[in-house]
Amino acid sequence: MNLLDPTAQPVAFLRALFDVAVARAQPTKVLPAHLPPPPKGRTLVIGAGKASGAMVQALDTAWPQQAPLSGLVVTRYGYVPPALRQHPGRIELVEAAHPVPDAAGEAAARRMLALVQGLSADDLVICLISGGGSSLLPLPAEGLTLADKQRINRELLMSGATIGEMNCVRKHLSAIKGGRLAAACAPAQVLTLLISDVPGDDPDIIASGPTVPDRTTCADALAIVDRYGIGIPEVIRAGLQSGALETPKPGDPVFDGNRVEMIATPRQMLEAAAESCRQAGLAAHILADDMEGESRDIAQTHAALARSVVRHGTPFAKPCVILSGGETTVSVAKGSTPGKGGRGTEFLLALALAMDGEPGVYALAGDTDGIDGSEDNAGAWVTPDTLARARAAGLTPRAVLDGHDAYTLFAATGDLLVTGPTYTNVNDFRAVLVL
Known part of the structure; x- marks a missing residue:
């Protein structure tokens, strides 16, 4: 039959x-065609998401064996492809919690920010981003704890807020999302490869856009938490009201020369x-x-x-x-x-x-x-x-x-x-x- x-x-x-x-959306099928040639300097791979394990596998397989390759990527617990679990490649792949973040994700985010320090204009950063990255890279803004992030995340998940609204808040309460990771990579070239899990395929919403400019504002984030009755610490409310927690915006020089490519939608x-x-x-x-x-x-x-x-x-x-x-x-x-x-x-x-x-x-x-x-x-x-x-x-x-x-x-x-x-x-x- x-x-x-x-x-x-x-x-x-x-x-x-x-x-x-x-x-149709498997990274092994869609990712290799988007890879550039190796740069003059180093190639560093970073990223986060539920598809990022398979993205790492596809990239490592397709990247020339003689070309240097290293990096750190975080995926959800249980989402490391079996082949990589048996034989880890050149890129370190770690696991953390989703949909509510945990300490493993926070540690990975801190390591990632440290890893991209000191890069040059000859270096290339390939950022592998897919849905789930918001929870997997939980680096709280100053004045916020991981416990605060966990509670806010739970409340957002049950509030009925859209993914765009949730990620607007997440970007402004983070030290790594909303373009901040790209800012840390400068002056290196950054190529962001995206698998979209959001309506409209907006790069700055997927995984809260760690390497792309953010079009939303502190005022937007504050309006969302108030609309849904999400409690936030007073120091964070003050930071949103003053704009101290603002994210890098389109036109910021830190994004000069960076590219974003959508590989599956x-x-x-x-x-x-x-x-x-x-x-x-x-x-x-x-x-x-x-x-x-x-x-x-x-x-x-x-x-x-x-x-x-x-x-x-x-x-x-x-x-x-x-x-x-x-x-x-x-x-x-x-x-x-x-x-x-x-x-x-x-x-x-x-x-x-x-x-x-x-x-x-x-x-x-x-x-x-x-x-x-x-x-x-x-x-x-x-x-x-x-x-x-x-x-x-x-x-x-x-x-x-x-x-x-x-x-x-x-x-x-x-x-x-x-x-x-x-x-x-x-x-x-x-x-x-x-x-």
Whole structure:
């Protein structure tokens, strides 16, 4: 039986699309073409992110063996590629915590800043950046402790703030983000290679832009923490109010000659999945690669489209696949204790409730890094009988959604998508199959 036969194996078909999307963003495929020739001086590699381990592996393999190469890169615990774990290369790769930073990440950030001191204009710094780097390089600004950063990070994650808003705050409370790492590298050339996990692919948002100019301001950061009720120490509030914590801006000479190249994006992974659909004889429609908002609200939009396709044949004819990407949010009321789950499973449970068993509609949602939230799953899938199977297991789907406990429901129905580390990260992948 053909794995890509959606009518015979709809769930397997959706899982295959997810695998295609992830494969399109693998560093081994996309990074080597972006490497420059070795410079006159040294080549130093730095960086952070959930894809940075695979980026290190791809770079080390492609870089001429006779050319000097060294550096320090940090990735998430468990995200060192097996080959590098067995045989470390020329670039040191260390692990730290995500999504809440830890002391290992702080130590790596301090070492990285020290490593780039004293470079010359003949030297080249290659910075490997992917999503997750904000948590993996937690170097607090003066007046802030790691414990402060951890608390603020947790509050931001549960506030419903967008990734752009969260990273604006992170940049202004950091001694390394928001272009500060590039400033420390000057006068060396800096080439930043990016794998985007943010809506719009803005380089200064990805991993809080450690090597690119920052367009946001202290005033922006202060407005965000006040909007979401995030507590900050008075010394930090004073620093934001006075502008003492301002980041380097576009036009700053520290960025002269620096280059930024995007090597993988959410749009590219969606287009790869859409092409696979067409090869299987199925129409594919990409809604957007940059959708933001509450997961359950985005689910309502997808459900309305799917119902219209099923019942009226508009705006698309069935059979078809509706694809989307971006980064949704899950807002948790202050003081409440959320259950287990992430934005992907929250989206899917809300979608299942909105579809209410509509025949012929299947969906998969997953984070392309292999982790939805902080559990062990990349996401999950829903089928027309998901709600019935959940109720048969003794669960009340609406109450589960209200408690942000979607992981528990999909674990009970056996519908979790578990991939392990994918070694890349181009944000959320959502696919709704309408037969």
